[in-house]
Amino acid sequence: MCRRGFFNEPARRATSMDWDKLRIFHAVAAAGSLTHAGDSLHLSQSAVSRQIRALEESLNTTLFHRHARGLILTEQGELLFDATKSMTKRLDAASARIRDSEEEVFGELRVTTTIGFGSLWLAPRLPQLYQRYPQLKIDLMLEERLLDLPMREADVAIRMKEPSQADLIRRRLMSINMRLYASPRYLAQNGVPKTLEEMSDHRLISQNATSAQVSAGASLVREIMTYEIGSVLTVNNYFGVLQGVIHDLGVGVLPDYLTDDFPELVHVLPDVCSNEVPVFLAYPEELRQSKRIEAFRDFVTEEIIAYRRRRHEAEGGTRAVG
Numbered sequence: 001m002c003r004r005g006f007f008n009e010p011a012r013r014a015t016s017m018d019w020d021k022l023r024i025f026h027a028v029a030a031a032g033s034l035t036h037a038g039d040s041l042h043l044s045q046s047a048v049s050r051q052i053r054a055l056e057e058s059l060n061t062t063l064f065h066r067h068a069r070g071l072i073l074t075e076q077g078e079l080l081f082d083a084t085k086s087m088t089k090r091l092d093a094a095s096a097r098i099r100d101s102e103e104e105v106f107g108e109l110r111v112t113t114t115i116g117f118g119s120l121w122l123a124p125r126l127p128q129l130y131q132r133y134p135q136l137k138i139d140l141m142l143e144e145r146l147l148d149l150p151m152r153e154a155d156v157a158i159r160m161k162e163p164s165q166a167d168l169i170r171r172r173l174m175s176i177n178m179r180l181y182a183s184p185r186y187l188a189q190n191g192v193p194k195t196l197e198e199m200s201d202h203r204l205i206s207q208n209a210t211s212a213q214v215s216a217g218a219s220l221v222r223e224i225m226t227y228e229i230g231s232v233l234t235v236n237n238y239f240g241v242l243q244g245v246i247h248d249l250g251v252g253v254l255p256d257y258l259t260d261d262f263p264e265l266v267h268v269l270p271d272v273c274s275n276e277v278p279v280f281l282a283y284p285e286e287l288r289q290s291k292r293i294e295a296f297r298d299f300v301t302e303e304i305i306a307y308r309r310r311r312h313e314a315e316g317g318t319r320a321v322g
Contacts, residue, residue, distance in 0.1 A: 020051065021052075021055045022084055024043070024052065025052060025055055025063065025080065026085070028071065029063075029077065032071050034052070063076060064077055105294075105295040106135035109137065109138050110141060111139070111154065111157070111158070111296065113142065114158075115239060116255065120258060121258075122140070123140065126138065128303075141154060144212030148165070149168055150165055150167050155284075156281065158280070158300070159279070160277050162280050170280050171282075173279045173280065173281055174278075174304050175276040175279065176256055177274050177277065178220050178255055178256070178274035179273045180252070180254075180268050181245055181251070181258070181265040181267055182250070182266050183246055183247075183248050196227045199224065199228075200227070202251050203230065203231035203233060204251055205233045205241050205250045205252035206234055206252065207235060207236065208236055214277045216274035216277050219274065224253070238255060245265065246262070246264075255277075259311075260307055281301075
């Protein structure tokens with residue numbers, strides 16, 4: 001009751017506020033320090049402090065608790081900070097649309113995807129994108145957490161399942177499977193497993209059970225682990241699993257898109273694979289006209305089509321052992 005009542009009044013007052021005061025408040029709230037906010041805004045600490053005091057007076061409330069280690073938002077300050085965060089994201093979105101030229105592609109594009117796909121598939125292909133659009137600035141955010149696209153935590157995402165958030169444009173790029181791979185040297189030294197029972201003579205390399213991963217991959221690992229496995233190495237992402245495989249440590253559970261860039265990998269036990277994992281590209285509806293989004297979307301789509309063509313041509317000649 002009190003929170004709602006407080007917020008409505010300052011929100012009405014904020015309409016007549018100087019935008020600079022709100023911008024400075026937002027910087028101070030984000031930094032938790034007058035000094036750090038001043039540095040980012042190129043203002044003195046005293047100038048920042050004066051603006052915050054003026055804002056508090058106009059709202060007739062206290063926005064920060066002051067203490068020796070910095071500033072902490074009051075309840076009222078938290079409410080205003082929520083509003084300025086939303087305003088900032090919407091202004092960023094508007095600025096992005098304005099900056100997008102009809103003829104040129106430039107500016108920052110924030111792309112999020114998983115650590116494995118981003119580091120093993122996407123990043124190696126970015127030189128071609130930069131060659132085509134040298135003024136593009138890509139902020140590549142690799143993490144398993146799903147960033148909130150409608151709230152502009154990122155501009156575009158490549159995800160290993162269909163996004164459930166509303167107001168997103170989504171495109172299915174491809175499907176992948178998790179399979180078993182080893183290096184030629186490892187197999188020459190340790191032999192080739194012909195059945196899952198023979199994995200008792202080998203080391204299995206996979207993501208650990210507690211790490212974020214596609215459910216199909218986790219299910220495949222659980223199935224394999226029902227057999228007696230001689231030795232196990234677990235890593236918290238597929239990049240680490242790949243490093244273990246190419247350094248001859250064992251047989252690894254890896255996504256099959258890696259065979260395009262790592263043709264030396266040997267596919268073992270070809271009948272053992274996960275269910276299909278769909279790969280989607282998604283971005284907010286409000287960025288539909290963004291030239292940067294269009295350029296990135298078209299580039300990734302072209303790379304996927306080329307990848308599919310190579311996979312199709314390689315069918316029948318795939319290095320599968322088992």
